Amino acid sequence: MNDGSEMxxxxxxxxxxxxxxxxxxxxxxxxxxxxxxxxxITGARETLDAGGLMVLPGGVDAHCHLAQPPKGxxxxxxxxxxxxxxxxxxxxxxxxxxxxxLPDMSLRExxxxxxxxxxxxxxxxxxxxxxxxxxxxxxxGQELPALxxxxxxxxxxxxxxxxxxxxxxxxxxxxxxxxxxxGLVMVHAENHHCIQWMSDELxxxxxxxxxYHATSRPMAVEREAxxxxxxxxxxxxxxxxxxxxxxxxxxxxxxxARERDLPVYGETCPQYLCLSEEDLDRPGFEGAKFICSPxxxxxxxxxxxxxxxxxxxxxxxxxxxxxxxxxxxxxxxxGGTDAPFTKxxxxxxxxxxxxxxxxxxxxxxxxxxxxxxVDLTATAPAKMYGxxxxxxxxxxxxxxxxxxxxxxxxxxxxxxxxxxxxxxxxEGFEVTGWPVTTLSRGEVVWxxxxxxxxxxxxxFIVCDTPGPVVQAANRSG
Numbered sequence: 296m297n298d299g300s301e302m303x304x305x306x307x308x309x310x311x312x313x314x315x316x317x318x319x320x321x322x323x324x325x326x327x328x329x330x331x332x333x334x335x336i337t338g339a340r341e342t343l344d345a346g347g348l349m350v351l352p353g354g355v356d357a358h359c360h361l362a363q364p365p366k367g368x369x370x371x372x373x374x375x376x377x378x379x380x381x382x383x384x385x386x387x388x389x390x391x392x393x394x395x396x397l398p399d400m401s402l403r404e405x406x407x408x409x410x411x412x413x414x415x416x417x418x419x420x421x422x423x424x425x426x427x428x429x430x431x432x433x434x435x436g437q438e439l440p441a442l443x444x445x446x447x448x449x450x451x452x453x454x455x456x457x458x459x460x461x462x463x464x465x466x467x468x469x470x471x472x473x474x475x476x477x478g479l480v481m482v483h484a485e486n487h488h489c490i491q492w493m494s495d496e497l498x499x500x501x502x503x504x505x506x507y508h509a510t511s512r513p514m515a516v517e518r519e520a521x522x523x524x525x526x527x528x529x530x531x532x533x534x535x536x537x538x539x540x541x542x543x544x545x546x547x548x549x550x551x552a553r554e555r556d557l558p559v560y561g562e563t564c565p566q567y568l569c570l571s572e573e574d575l576d577r578p579g580f581e582g583a584k585f586i587c588s589p590x591x592x593x594x595x596x597x598x599x600x601x602x603x604x605x606x607x608x609x610x611x612x613x614x615x616x617x618x619x620x621x622x623x624x625x626x627x628x629x630g631g632t633d634a635p636f637t638k639x640x641x642x643x644x645x646x647x648x649x650x651x652x653x654x655x656x657x658x659x660x661x662x663x664x665x666x667x668x669v670d671l672t673a674t675a676p677a678k679m680y681g682x683x684x685x686x687x688x689x690x691x692x693x694x695x696x697x698x699x700x701x702x703x704x705x706x707x708x709x710x711x712x713x714x715x716x717x718x719x720x721x722e723g724f725e726v727t728g729w730p731v732t733t734l735s736r737g738e739v740v741w742x743x744x745x746x747x748x749x750x751x752x753x754x755f756i757v758c759d760t761p762g763p764v765v766q767a768a769n770r771s772g
Contacts, residue, residue, distance in 0.1 A: 299323050299336035304737055307336070309345025309698065313352070313688055314670035322350060324694040327736035332690065343739070345698050348731060351669055353388025353695035354650050355686045357676035358424075358538060358562060358613035360642070361392040362412040369640045370625040372618040372715040375416035376750045378646060381714040383740045383748060385647035386730035388419050388695035389677070389685045389756070393451060395426045402427075402438040406447065410755065417753030418746075419735050420695075422682060424481065425450035427469060428459045435472050443476040446757035449680055451538065452480060454520045455487040455588075466527050474533035479680070481536045484520035484545065485512060485589060494637050503635035505582030509572040509590040511636070517589050518544040525552045525559055534558035536679070539615045541567045541589035543599030550608045560679065562611035563604070565645055565652045568597045570720060580632040583639045584621050585720055601662045604671060611679065612671045614649040617642025621718045644716045648707055650697075652721065654728035658701070665701075681759030694737035703729040713746065 299305050302323040311320045311332070323331030323339065361378040363371040373381070382390055394409035396402055406423065413421060425442065427434070427450050439450070452469060453459035461469070466482075473480045493511040497503070502510070521537055525548060528535035540546055540561045552559040570591040575582040585591065603609045619640040620626035630638035645652075650672055657663040663671070677686025684693040704727050709719045733741035740748035 297331060297333040297336045299331065299339040301325060302330060302336065302339035304341045304343060305336045305339035306343045306345050306350055306696065306698070309348050309350035311350045311688055312665045312669055314666055314674040317666065322688065322696065324737040327694055327738070329688060329690055329692050329694050332688075343698070343732065349665065349699040349701055350688065351386075351697045351699050352673040352686050352688050353697050353733060353735065354386050355389045355391070355673045355676040355682065356382060356387045356614050356616070356646060356649060357391045357611060357680060358564075359390050359392050359616040359646055360618070361390070362409070364395065364397065366640075368625055368629050369619060372620050372626070373616070373644075375413045375421070376418065377713070377715040378616070379416075379418040379421070379753055380746055380748070380750070381647040381712060383419050383733050383735065384713045384730075384746060386650045386697040386699065386733055387646065388697070388733060388735045389682060390419065390421050390646070391424055391680060392421065393426045394423045394447075396428050402434055402442060406442065413753075413755065415751040418740065418748040418750050419753045420685070420693075420756050421753055422680065422756040422758050423447055426459075427452050428461070430461070430465045430468055435468055439472055440476045443478045446759070448477065448758050449479045449481055449536075451483065453483045454524065455483065455485040455490055460487050463523070463527060466524070467531055470528055470531035470533050470535070474531055479534060479536055480528070481538050482524040483539070484517060484524045484537055486516045486520045489516045489519070498635055498637065505580065505586055505636050505639065506572070506576040508586045508636040508639070509575050512588065512590055514542040514544040514592065517542045518548060521545040521548040525549070525557065528559065529557055534560065537561040539564050539567070539589065539613070540600070540609060542592050543596055546600060546603040546608055550603070550606075553608060561609045562613050563600050563609050564613055564615045565649055566591055566615070566643060566720065567600055569652055569656055569724070571596070574720070580628070583627045584718055585643065586627070586636065586639050586641060587615070587617065587643045588641045601657070604667070605663060610671070610675045612649070612653050613676070614645035615642075616644055616646040618644045618714060618716050620716055623717065643720045644714050645720075647712050647714060648719060648721050651705065651707070651726045651729055652724070654699075654701070655726035659727040682756055683759055685756070694734055696734045697730050698732040699728065700731050701728050703727070703731075705729050
C-alpha cells in the first residue's frame with residue numbers, strides 16, 4: 296500500500312486505460328495533477344470510487360466551433376459556456392476552437408477578441424487554432440510568426456467558400472511560414488470550382504432539396520483537393536493536416552502520401568462514421584439537419600474510414616461541432632424551408648456525443664481497442680497540437696480524467712444534451728459506453744448526470760511551440 300495522505304483525491308478501484316496500456320491502479324491527485332499511480336493508495340483527503348469502471352484521460356476535441364461571429368443573418372448557437380458544459384458532460388475536458396481572422400482587425404486583434412469571448416465562460420480548459428482567410432506581407436512576415444511563437448501553432452485554411460478560400464500560391468506562402476516557424480497547417484480540402492459548377496447545374500435542373508448538397512460535393516471533389524494539398528505541402532517541404540476527412544478516396548490519398556514517408560496527417564468525425572448521405576434525403580426539410588461540408592457519404596464509406604483509423608492513416612477523431620439551430624430563422628431555416636441547399640448553413644452539433652458514439656461504434660462493435668479509442672480521442676490530439684499536460688494519465692499530467700462505464704446503454708436524445716441546440720443528428724441512436732464522472736484538473740465537473748462546474752473555471756492553454764508531431768516531422772525532413 297502507498298501512503299496517500301498528501302493527496303487531495305484518490306480515484307480508487309478502477310481500471311486505468313491509456314493509449315498504450317490497461318492496468319488496475321488507484322490514481323492519486325494533488326494540486327490538480329496526477330501525483331501517484333499505485334495498486335492501492337490509502338489516507339487521501341477524499342476518495343472517488345471507480346469500482347467496475349474504466350479510468351480514461353479526458354477527451355481532447357481538437358476541432359470544434361464556439362462563439363463564432365454571425366455570418367450574415369446566421370447565428371451560431373453555442374458560446375464558450377454552453378459549448379464547454381456540453382463537452383464536459385460527454386467526457387471531454389479540453390477543446391480547441393478557432394479564432395477567426397476578422398475584417399478590419401489585425402490577426403492579433405482577432406485573437407484578443409476571441410479571448411474576450413472565452414473569458415469568464417469556459418468551464419474546461421481550451422486552446423485556440425487560428426483561421427486564415429487572407430495573406431498580406433504584414434500577416435506572413437510579422438503577425439503569424441509572432442503568434443506561433445506565443446503558442447498559437449496551428450492554423451486552418453480553406454480551399455473552398457467564397458469568403459475563405461485561398462489560392463495555391465497563398466497556400467504555399469502559408470506553408471512556408473509554418474515550415475520556418477514550426478507551425479502546423481490544417482486544410483479544409485474541397486475543390487471550390489467543382490462545387491460551384493455542380494451546384495449551378497443542379498439548381499438549373501430544379502434540384503434544390505437538402506439531399507443535393509451531397510450530390511454537389513462528390514468524393515472526387517475532396518479527393519482532388521486532398522491530393523493537391525499534399526502536393527503543395529510536399530513542394531514546400533512541410534507537414535500538413537487534413538481536417539474532417541469524410542471520404543475513403545481522400546483517406547486513400549493520405550495513405551499514398553504516408554507510404555512515401557511524407558508528414559501528412561488527418562482526422563475524421565463521428566458524422567462520417569455514423570451517418571450517410573441517405574440522412575440528407577429525409578422527408579421535407581429534415582435533411583437540412585445533416586448538411587455539413589464535406590457531407591456524409593454512401594453507406595459503404597464508414598467501413599473504409601474505420602479501417603483508416605485502425606491502420607493509423609487517420610490519427611484523430613474530432614467533432615467539428617458547428618451548431619446552427621434547425622427550427623430558427625437565424626439557423627438552418629434562414630432562407631425558409633423552400634431554400635435551395637446552397638443557402639442552408641453548414642454544420643452539425645456533436646461535442647457531447649463524440650466519445651459515446653466512437654466508443655459504441657468503435658470499441659463495443661470490435662472495430663478498435665479501448666487503447667486506440669484513448670489515443671484517437673485524447674492522447675493523439677494532445678500530442679499533435681502541443682498540449683503536453685493533456686490527453687494522458689501519467690505522473691505530472693493534468694488530472695483531466697473520465698470514469699467511464701463501458702457497459703452502460705443509453706439512447707441519445709436532444710432533451711438530455713447540454714448544448715444550445717434544438718436538435719442532435721444522432722437522435723434515437725442507442726450507444727453502449729457513457730461517462731459517469733468527469734474531472735478537470737482534479738475537480739469533479741460532471742457526476743451522475745449533473746454538471747458541477749462553474750462557467751469561467753476553464754483556463755487558456757499555451758501550446759508548446761512547435762508541437763511534438765511537427766518537431767519530429769521537421770527533424771526528419
